[in-house]
Amino acid sequence: MSNRVVEGRMVTAESLAELIEGESPMEATEIEDADRECPDCGGNVISVGYMPSVTAFVTGYKCQDCEWSETEED
Numbered sequence: 001m002s003n004r005v006v007e008g009r010m011v012t013a014e015s016l017a018e019l020i021e022g023e024s025p026m027e028a029t030e031i032e033d034a035d036r037e038c039p040d041c042g043g044n045v046i047s048v049g050y051m052p053s054v055t056a057f058v059t060g061y062k063c064q065d066c067e068w069s070e071t072e073e074d
């Protein structure tokens with residue numbers, strides 16, 4: 001399944017990455033379950049890998065229920 005509901009809105013890998021990063025990624029992989037809980041609300045966290053620029057690859061984490069998000073650079 002590639003589409004998920006985040007904060008009540010349906011997102012794709014690209015729009016999820018955009019939500020986390022604040023701008024459209026050059027490329028985004030599939031949305032995956034991050035297997036962790038949101039530290040703010042205990043909600044389910046999903047992750048997506050994306051490239052904010054040609055030289056960077058980031059894994060973004062996003063809570064499905066609130067505004068919490070986090071990024072990890074690989």
Ligand SMILES: [Zn+2]
Nearest residue numbers: 038041063066
């Ligand atoms: Zn949350």
